[in-house]
Amino acid sequence: MTRQVSVWGGGFWLSGKTREAALDAARELDELGYSRLWTSGGFGDGVPSIYGEVLDATTRLGVASGILSIWHAEPAATAETVRGFEENHPGRFLLGLGTSHAPVVEAKGANTYAKPYSRMVEYLDALDAEGVPAERRVLAALGPRMLTLSAERSSGAHPYFVPAEHTAQARELLGDGPLLAPEVAVGLERDEDTARAIAHEYMRGYLALPNYSNNLRRLGYGDDDLAGVGSDRLLDALIPWGDLDTVVAGIEKHYEAGADEVAIQVLTGDPFTFASSAYRELAGALM
Template sequence: MWGGAFWLGRQTREAALDAARELDELGYSRLWTSGGFRDGVPSVYGEVLGATTRLGVASGILSIWHADPAVTVEAVRTFERDHPGRFLLGLGTSHAPVVDAKNANTYTKPYSRMVEYLDTLDAAELPAQRRALAALGPRMLTLSAERSAGAHPYFVPAEHTEQAREILGDGPLLAPEVAVVLERDEDTARAIAHEYMRGYLTLPNYTNNLRRLGYGDDDLAGGGSDRLMDALIPWGDLDTVVAGIEKHYRAGADEVAIQVLTAEPFTFPGAAYRELATALA
């Protein structure tokens, strides 16, 4: 599964740890979630690992512009020592509007910056199989196959998953994020999905990727077109949503990071994840 705001707030942390324990019991294999490193150990990742016995945890996605490589290495070593094989370091180049907003005009040559970051991790003898890259375009997908365990694409339709598998080849991990809305009422489902899409469609990395897949200005404006929503976000009853998730498996995904969207992002949609666990099992 993929988790957002609910997992990051201090005021929801105890509820999040309870949710993590339930996910562990339900059989989910990995939690992808955001968060930074603090004092060598990122709080959310370490706390979830400590609260569970089997559940994998992945950073989805740690920005290479903001995470000091030395701190990153120390954190991953700590997790590997305390929870062997359960933490996967997800790295990404973030987005120019996000990076430049914090430090003007620093988002230059993101691919080269990623190569340099990976070189630093290699020099510290951090195994390539303990990391994955946020990858959308062919160049970064190829790099993820060559220098990491694989790729974690975000905000992509199943057609991208199919193309990504062709680029990665057999073997490397392909773990796309897939947002879903378990809601039968079309107006409600579309309102939730378009609100979620709105922010991501302001980021060039995502819009450029969607343009490569044939989506145009009308699809990318505002909160996106209904056509784009239907391609990106399975919605409706349980069977329809499960079928949408399974499209990514048929397209070549090894795992799907399911993100259940609701109108209340700071509340864990436990009932939906329970239904999905039963259906997908």
Template sequence: MTRRVSVWGGGFWLSGKTREAALDAARELDDLGYARLWTSGGFGEGVPPVYSEVLNATTRLGVASGIVSMWHAEPADAAATVARFEQDHPGRFLLGVGTSHAPVVDAKAAHTYTKPYSHMVEYLDALDAAEPPVPAERRVLAALGPRMLELSAVRAAGAHPYFVPAEHTAQAREILGDGPMLAPEVAVVLESDESTARGIAREYMRGYLSLPNYSNNLRRLGYSEEDVSGGGTDKLMDALIPWGDLNRVVAGIEKHYGAGADEVAIQVLTTDQSAFPAAEYRRLAAALIE
């Protein structure tokens, strides 16, 4: 199985204020040998320029949307964007599509979050029917539960689970089988002071545990109500977020490869998420990229 090491990033990559710094960071990630940059931002309110700018600024680095919401991006717009990127940068852009979360979708008031699985099937049908269509190998699904994982195996190149421990990666690989791509996001904290590391991790966890898709997924894995409440327990944190010195963090990432991931999208958490943690990604590249 081919092993890829990738990067997951959010606001730093999308803000116009940090765009030049982001492009410099992308060039360094390309030089360090990272396989792909996964970054958030959908197509519903216009395609974020970071996608095309990172592709233009690098020579090899792949770019993936992590994740476009099917509720807010018209399939025709998504298909046109993928086609343009495929023409300009063959094989380097991957469309990540997800069902988002009921609190997020309902808050926008444009849709009601009902029957997400059926809507995803319809969305994939529309991508197939677009002119030109989005080939299955150029799209992945933000799959957590068994049905969506099964769908990602037959209607996409694979799955990009977010906010999952290694035991989910193992279950996902069993459902997907040997062929499809499995690329979980894994957040890490390269900080040896336990109080500081847990503070950074807990702030990150608090927001995601408030979203039912994530908390329900963890319940399916056997975590308790106490584990998924508030900012989560230390037990859950230790399962979700490798923290500590470089060796300990690398060991946590390696658990996902051992469980069946062929790509891990690493998100380095720090006290300042508006700045790119370049030093941390250099250290991780030296330890993980062959």
């Protein structure tokens, strides 16, 4: 599979206040040659238009849901949306699906988080019945069971918040064919104190979610690494930071470990800004 370089984005892409700036950023990513934009948000939670708007605003850039929660989107409605994107922009939308996290799901009050693996199997069965092909979907997968399911029932896996050692293990489980597209957060910041402060604050929220912390425990990280904002040891494993050469070397570790595509997330300390110059630098170095 040809190596791809993509972008992962959060709040900047979803806020109505930054929507025009986001569409300008998408056009720039398209021109720079990035393969795909991964961005979060569902089809029914008030931000469904970002996927279609980015597709309409660009000519080549792929778009992926990273990640649509199966607890908050009915399969029939999901399938209808995917069919619409495919009709208007053939081959450019990839449906990313995930089981989310118990605290997130239960905080919304609509579901009890139980048997997430079985729930995913049922959801995929429903998408099959609706005619959504496996090659147009990918699963957020961290553990062995979900990684195996992603190879069997989708085009591959999109792990999030993982070090390169997880990418290597995921490739071994997936085999040679399926897509492996990890998200990798980076800090193009030479000042160590600033870089670590931004990265640790980013880590804080994810370490509080059990799916991520349990996955890191499987890789050998313990309580000292996972408490609060996380240890420096964990930060250095997860988040390449420093000058351009150092950051690129950290991203390259994932390709060397078996990734086909890396979804780069440049950390700035403000989720509602877009690090345009950093993405231009990375495009020049990686493509």
